[in-house]
Amino acid sequence: MCWQVPGDFPSGVYAAHLQQGSEEFYVPFYVRPPRGKPTARLCLLVPTASYYAYVNHHMNVDWGSLIEHSSTCFATLTTADLYLQNQTPFGLSMYDDHNDGSGVCYASRLRPMLRMGPHEELWQYNADSHITDWLDEKGYAFDVVTDDDLHAEGSSLIEGYDCVMTCTHPEYYSLPMMNALLSYQHQGGRFIYMGGNGFYWRVAYSPEFPGAIEMRRAEDGMRSWIAEPGEYHMSFSGELSGLWSRSGIAPQRLCGVGFSAQGFNFGRPYHRTASSHDPRCAWIFDGIAEDEPIGDFGLVFGGAAGSEIDSADVRKGTPSHALVVATADDFGADFHWVVEDYHHAHSAVNGETCPYVRCDMVFYETENGGAVFSTGSIAFAGSLSHNDYNNNVSQVLENVVNRFLDPDPIG
Template sequence: MKITGYTDRMSVQPGEKIKFMVNSHYNKYKTEIVRLIHGDSNPEGPGVKIHKVEADVNKEYSGRKQDIHMGSYIKFNNQSLFSLISSFSLQAMIYPTTPELGIQGILTKWSPVNNTGYGLFIDEKGCLAVWIGDDKGNVEKLSTDIPLVTGCWYFVGGSFDEESGKLSICQEVVLNGTNSRFSLPYGTDELNVSHERKVNIKPYADNNAEFLIASILGKQPDGKHKVINRYNGKIDRPRVASVALSKEEMKSWIDHPSGKGLVAAWDFSEGITRKGFRELEKIYDQSPNQLHGETVNHPTRAVTGYNWTSEEQNFVHAPEQYGAIHFHDDDLTDAKWDVDFEWKVPDNLQSGVYAAHVYAGEDEDYITFFVRPKKGKKPTAKAVLIMPTASYLAYANNRFQDVPLAQLMFGRAPVVQQEDMYLGEHAEYGLSTYDHHNDGTGVCFSSALRPILNMRPKYRHNLSPSLWQFNADLHLVDWLTEKGFEFDVVTDQDVHFEGAELLNQYKVAITGSHPEYYSGPMLDAVEGFQDNGGRFMYMGSNGFYWVVTFDPKNPNLMEVRKNYGNQGWKSKPGEIHLSITGEQGSIWKHRGRAPQKICGTGYAAQGFEVSSYYRRTEESFNPEVDWIFEGIEKGEKIGDFGLVGGGAAGLELDIYDTELGTPPHAVIVASSEGHTNVYMPVAEELYFNIPGLSGEQNPRVRADMVFYHTPNGGAVFSTSSISYCGSLSHNNYDNNVSKLTENVLKRFLADQPLPGAEKKQVLTK
């Protein structure tokens, strides 16, 4: 893994430029633009298929190492007033989550190079401390000497008076019934501390160190700066004064900052609108100095503050109770690497899945991107494949091998790849939305502005018996290519921003194997496409499940909040709403938009073990749907083979359910059977945990293959299994899964009405 990279965008169109950022431990490396067709190296399949593309960037480049600096914090462009301070007061409400990890900056203007400046810190013993350092490197530190308690709100303050030389520190626990781990102040008297001491030095504020919130700015051997001593936890209502205030004055400034010496009074709730944060990165100062700032690496916003009462769960309805930001020492949303080369996509380049293959010595990387059709130009294909990039981002660089229950969940020991081992040692590559931060809270942001090592050809995911997400979707790309179907490629992110207008240019829209993460605009686009007569092929399972959104100012950034469903973490109380839009997060089913309304089936069971097969139902022999099975023998098992678990029905399974919105006229044409006891119902399907729920005993552990008509000549076909596409290439593409899929796609592409379309569909009980 000595060469890795990423692009400045996931989707690009002909005529646009795309930038490539590369980290190389080699002095020289080579680049080739390639088209990706099949990324599965399994010898039982057709093998890896990668085609070189002629491009002017195909050449040798000088390599260089590029570092990634994790951690979220707040920086300020205007530093002048912070440098003029001699006396000061620093105060805030804080909610530390890892005080035991040692030194962490809270409000700092500190140079660790020459030990100058001033700041409010958590010290090496986990205690609150105030530091000052003079221009000669002399340092005075005053600590409370009482370790902070994780998960409790504190008022904290530190001050220095130049005239008297008095240095002071204070903290008080602030609890109500809902805002902290504890409801009542058990033993908190010992945690409420005030100390002061006279010192003989003065802080050297004009020390070229930046004033930061939630970290310290250090210097690397190469002279460049990076943040160190990063803080984990929440900060609410930070204040800075150029005079030494008493403890009572500092406390009063938390809610009413005013008076002599006011330098800055930040209100993290400012910018909240009825539709979420106006600008997610912006921080506003209420003082006359207007020392506004911006966050780096997207700490979590829309989180409860010190005064949250739980009467309101949505931050947009009570912004004054959401004046906190949760910082993490391992936040990462932009690696901020320098550009190594850029490529203008030729006007005649075919839409598809592409990569920049960068390689040197025995190391290589495929920096993946997607070429969509040019806007404003009529597509030449009738079908469009929607690549589920939101799901790629959700699983980006996940570390499932580190989950304690992984072996029990998978029914086997996880198979760890080189990329997994590398990520285990390199946290700086960022986390997936299935991981936890170092302080135990869930990861709600994922960004494409970093190398994503599991979105590459040849990668074999440890969650699946073979493939998951990107390379599983290349199974479908390969089949479409081998069968000679003309198709365009767009990303679900494109659909998010352009809506049904983008999809309505096509007759058929096809999903990938696992379009799990979907935004409201994406759902609206799919429904609009179906209502307009579009024909929709849902080629996977567990689709349209988690609520996500993209930042309109930074489309590379995706947000999710989790609760209720199958998840790696749960949002804290009062924090389930998306900061970007203000809408409720978690799963669409709990927002009245169950997947059954979109594709006729919805997520019901999972088992990351062997896959099974389908059998036709009696209803499938009706002439209106019998054409789906043309060329397939009546008693055949459908898909008792495949590259993903050995069958077409596996990993995650969807079922028909009219109570959740499956149209009454929808037909189950086949259902899977024979699933093992590793397959279990998903959490949101359960009311009670009781024996008999696993695959060998529970009839709801199955995948339902469904077909139904939609308005204006449209239709929906759903496979309802993630492993389905892994069976398409079996026996050189000559198999019943391939035949069935070809029957559907050819009929969907044809101009004539589908059988049974002339019947008026009437809702029935």
């Protein structure tokens, strides 16, 4: 069957709903604006490379007890988990091992992608619908650009936008994608990082096979497998893979924060810091009282700061003038500090015992009137619709988007 996307479809995130009898399947697709002609002032970056990395993963079954130790709750299996376990044609994900124990370092979009429908877990494609839903609800027009587009065409694709916004988990990034975002920021673009554990692994796109990416879990990091010695470089490009923080562009340089902890049980609210009253950023909290918890609610683990969370660190690249405007730091034992930040095994590595298990909301000005705002939390978007979109998480984001779309230079 073939269906041609009508030429007048507005740019956006879509899914084709296929039905046969009682069975159904969703095929996600994205419509770009006409090349070189933005149709909105806001651009939403859809992290397709990160979608490909997770596609058809077997984690909930094959990780065994690790999935329960990591989440501190019983594993629950979806229909997709069981189906994938009994079928082989859909392949493995970058979170899985081959039968010989070696990790899977390639992924492709050219196969059916299970887990990307409205009845699946709130992760990646589905969790990102909280952002598109909020933008629609608030009446913000936006264009959609995917990782694949950004990799292929670079900063020219986004430089026409006043503001570029990420989705909840842009974890896998190529060098051309990284350079495009840095270039956009240097030109005065406004950048909103709506996620956690972003810009973490270095990937390559295949120059020969459209839609195929590669990544090696080299050296360190929170990783599902460990690359063997001599297998740290990518066959597609020859580049060293692994963490971006080991490749000279730590995420803190791009968005002020980087991966600090994860926990998949209970999210927490942010609390404003003393810095939040600085006139440089106080407008972010217009309509929000000084001491009210921000986001003690939400569809993703019940709090706006949760799932995978990031924090600021000047030593890693957070600009020295960046303001940590709100922080969530009262996490429980279900949250675990990232392994790349400690050198010896010890007991003070969870939310109750480790001061680095923290989620920082950050703002800073950039060159040429630009600025960066980062939530540092995958769960943040899950709180936007609470109380019919009338809540302080939604208010913070609305204040930021409105200011970032205002052409008056920031700073």
